[in-house]
Amino acid sequence: MHQPAVIPVATAASGGSALPGRPHLSYLQAVPRHMVHRAAIAEVFLTDAVRTGEHSFLVAAQWPRDHALYSPGRDGTSDPLLFMETIRQALVYLAHAHYDVPLTHRFIGFGSQFEITDPSALRVGGEPAPLVLEARWVWVGNRPPNRFGMRLEVVLTVGGRACGHGALHVVAVDDKRYAMLRGRGARPRGAAVTGPAPRALQRVHASAVGRLRAKDSVLVRERTEGPWQLLVDVEHPIFFDHPSDHVPLMVTLEGFRQLGHLLLHPGGSGPGTDHTLLAMEADCLAFGELDQPIDLLVRERVPDPGTGGTRLVLDAVQGGVPLATCRSMWAAVAPHRAAVPLTA
Incomplete structure (x- = not known):
């Protein structure tokens, strides 16, 4: 992946002045x-974007120190899926603000990836960290004005310190072409959505999948020996921030992440042991329908004796049709414990 050079910018949370000759990025709002295709203001992480070349940009973002869904890990670092959501928002914002992709077009994800290369740079501190995505825009199979194919490649930096990279490949189409692609699953824009027919299934306990709230667990299982399944909760205020006629990319990625956590912590995280997600690459193969069960299957689980990490390959399948494949890397780490000050 292309990795542009780090360009110093203003990083004060107050949006302080940039150095002479350097782009200015604001973190004020x-x-x-x-x-960025969000209904809730609280779920918008981007604060600014400036063009630095014909197809290169600096994008400013601020991650919350805590979040109802994307809470910090046991190692004290920001949730890695915050990075993927920020890439998604950056691509959508640049498409509309700098490339005139109509706001009425439908965005379809074809592939996503990210890797955290320096987790310590993402340790949650005493104030929200101002982040910068050094981004490069690439047209892929582009046929405007009815079909736009695009890929955004980014390097994540904190205070000029590179700590990750990622990419997202998306196609944006008008309503007519979207309806042709969706077939029977297409619904009018803004129409109410429904999930699967009610089944007597219990969510996996939130702590077993690395989440804090019961409603954030997206794994269920019908039989002890059967496959894990993705729970599609269309009333979830973050996963379904706005109506969708198919399973959103971030919901599928969350299912893969939670299954990975469950596999690597079968009895819960014991003292001094933990696994954290460092990298994820997903290929999207078909639309996930809201009204049919989605199985999550384990294709490969390969431990790395040298690092103590584990590579997982997982599949999402619906009615025998492959929806997505995910390759992820998990690292074994020691849980972070904040120092307790001594008192007299």
Whole structure:
């Protein structure tokens, strides 16, 4: 992946002045929510973006120190899926703000990836960290104005310190082409969505999948020896921030992440042991329908004796049709414990 050079920018949370000749990025407020396809202002992480070349940009973002869904890990670092969501928002924002992709077009994910190369740079501190994505835009199979194919490649930096990279490949189409692609599953824009027919299934306990709230667990299982399944909860305020006629990319990625956590912590995280997600690459093969069960299957589980990490390959399948494949890397780490000050 192309990795542009680090360009110093203003990083004060107050949006302080940039150095002479350097681009200025503001962290004063979030970008308009409709420009990143979010309904809730609280779920918008981008604050600014400036063009640095014909197809290169600096994108400013601020991650919350805590989040209802994307809470910090036991190692004290930010949730890695915050990075993927930020890449998604950056691609959508740049498409609308800098490449005139119509706001009415439907965005379809074809593939996503990220890797955290320096987890310590993402340790949660005493104030929200101002982040910068050094981004490169690539057209892929682009046929405007009815079909736009795009890929955004980014390097994640904190205070000029590179700590990760990622990419997202998306196609944006008009309503007519979207309906042709969706077939029977297409619904009018903004129409109410429904999930699978009610089944007597219990969510996996949130702590077993690395989540804090019961409603954030997305794994269920019908039989002890059967496959894990993705629970599609269309009333979830973050996973379904706005109506969708198919399973969103971030919901599928969360299912893969939670299954990985469950596999690597079968009895819970014991003292001094933990596994954290460092990298994830997903290929999206088909739309996931809201009204049919989605099985999550383990294809490969390969431990790395040298690092203590584990490589997982997981599949999402619906009605015998492959929906997505995910390759992820998990590292074994010691849980972070904040120092307790001594008192007299």
